[in-house]
Amino acid sequence: MNNPEPTVFVVDDEPGVLKGLSRLLRSTRLNVASFGSPQEFLEQHDPHAPGCLVLDVAMPGLNGLELQAALAQKGSAIPIIFLTGQGDIPMSVQAMKRGALDFLTKPVNDEDLLKAVHAGIAKDRVARQAKAELDEIHQRLATLTPREREVMEHVIAGQLNKQTAADLGTVEKTIKVHRARVMEKMKVQSVAELVRLAERAGVRRSGQ
């Protein structure tokens, strides 16, 4: 997968602050996109674009927490680093509970911000990788016939071919063929590997 360069999105209603933060981030050769209001960001944001979000909490119209909720609703999992003028504890607790990556107090030191931003980018990268893998598993799963799927559910439940054949009302030999097809389609070498993939994709085990 050829991921584009990650971008740091900065949202702050204060033009001076927005400019300063963007410059700081650009000075470390990061890609930066700045937005003067949460609405603007929400309209233009592409959930597939990798990166992280640096977000001011107190803004007129839509505040930071509300933007966080709106993004979650859109299915965007972009890591968010909140900036606040006043170490507002209740607000930061709420933000962290909803999955905020960090909560920094203005004026923010470059080291802290950059650390948080890099952590955010890394987290995003990992999350996107994980999601890509998961998508791959799902794609493989989608190639299975219903019969093969049934056989796989029995295999990952640890049943022997004989038991599976009895359950599905067929002969052991047929099960063996299906089992080989499953292993092939799921691109795995061992049952243990198959169990791991199925677990990640959340495939239920037969009889459970």
Place this chain on the structure above:
Amino acid sequence: MSWVTILWSMTAAACLTLAAIQFLVWCHRRTMWADLLFTLTATGVAVYAGCELWMIRAVTPAQFATALRWLQVPTWVVVVSLAGFVRLHLHAGRRWLAWSVFALRSLALLLNFLVGQNLNYREVTRLRHVPFLGESASLGVGVSNPCMIVGQLSLLLLVIFTVDATITVWRRGDRRQAVLTGGSIAFFALTGMAQAVLVLWRLVDLPLTESFFFLGIVVAMGFEMSRETLRAAQLSDDLRESEARMTLAAEAAGFGIWMWTLATNQVWGSERWLRLFGFEPGEAVTFEKLTQRIHPDDRERVASAVRHAVETGADYASEYRIMLPDGTVRWIAARGRKHPAPRGKPARMLGASIDITDRKQSELETAQQRNQLAHLSRVNMLGELAGSLAHELNQPLTAILSNAQAAQRFLAHDSPDLSEVRDILADIVAEDKRAGEVIHRLRLLLKKGEIQNLPLAVNEVVQEVLQLVRSDLVNQGFTAQTELAPDLPVVHGDRVQLQQVLINLVMNACDAMAGSPAGGRKLIIRTAPAEGEGVCVSVADRGVGLAPDKLETIFEPFFSTKAHGMGLGLSVCRSIITAHGGKLRATNNPKRGATFHFTLPAGAETKP
């Protein structure tokens, strides 16, 4: 000495005495022309009596004729002066009648010297001697002069003129004067004329005794004149007493009375007034000398108020400070008015002044207390606003820090982009200035300074307040909308205190909307021209509104709807607005919430 000589001489003497007295009176008050006319009448009667005596004692017809001719001169004087006296003293009588009397009598006098031996006889041929008061009196016999009728007519006209004037006086209500002066002149003139007719037409054998009738007139007039003199004396006594009473009252009230004669520039002042301004009793004060006593800061203001009063005749009132020679400063309140010049006198300005230093002192103390309370409440208010203010400072600080650290990093690059660094430095300077502004505004609000009274643009004050409270509003999800009228008149006042009032009202509006849902948290600040000259500022919220019976009580001290409020905010706001000459009140909106309105008069000066 014969009876005749005694009687006529006494008549003449009495008349001359009265004439002399009244002449002296007239010399003192030259404007009283009636006094002079009385003198003329009395003198005329005295001469007349002499001529009559001359006739009685005449030895030859020629002597008698000459005496009778010269008799016409005092007659002219008496008749003409009487007519004048009636007009001037009684202020009545038809002018044309008076002039007719004058003309006819003058004609009679002319004929007297031109036609025949005298007005009455063309020629006196012989003398008759009749017994009179135990003596013999000479009576003329001869050819009558028809011109005599002119003389008689003039006398009749005098009587008619006098009766007419008397009726006018009677109707006017001066009955006593009408009877005494008008009545007696008419009566004695008529009887005198009748006697003359009887004697000259030889219907009775008596010499002319006109002078006795004239004496009657003179006595009646003299009585009237002396009563007048008495009344003048009484008036002057009354005046003195009234002046004493007024001085006493003014003294008791602490007033100093002054009179400024514009033409001579002299200022007369009562003793109290002189003391008030630190002058010696009896010291001659000019307007310039007085101006020197006025505090230099107030001099121009007082001078222009005085000028205005002198030019327009309007009432003059001002309060100003004076500096006494020993350096003490006192507050004076003065009132006065220009009095139009009475006849023959220069225009003057009269007035009273009082020392109001104590009142001013307490006013000043009240203002200081109000100022202190306003400051306390301001500090308290800023405490509540601290979060917002910290945020206002935080923003530029954040921008500065980020910019500076970005610059450090840019400079660490292999080929630093110097134009970027230049931009960064410019932004740092701008942001630093912004932070300085916030601190400056904050310091002004926290300062416990003298109240300023400067021209202000109200819209500017509204914008400044919104900058101060903006973060607070944003943090709590409030939006503030402004509807500011352009071209508002300039008001005078204390910027900080007006900001305080507005911040208070905005914070109250937010408190009122604390329970409102996110969409309803909106407040509107409006400015508009007020009725008359001035500006009206209102802060409207969409909160819970006020109970109708609380619309006034909220302005009372220690009234609070908040758990932690001091309850001073609104009462201090109201006292600030009142001190600016405006009004602060609250009303409920038709739909939701309440609105606080305050007015500020245009160009008004606050009380010091």
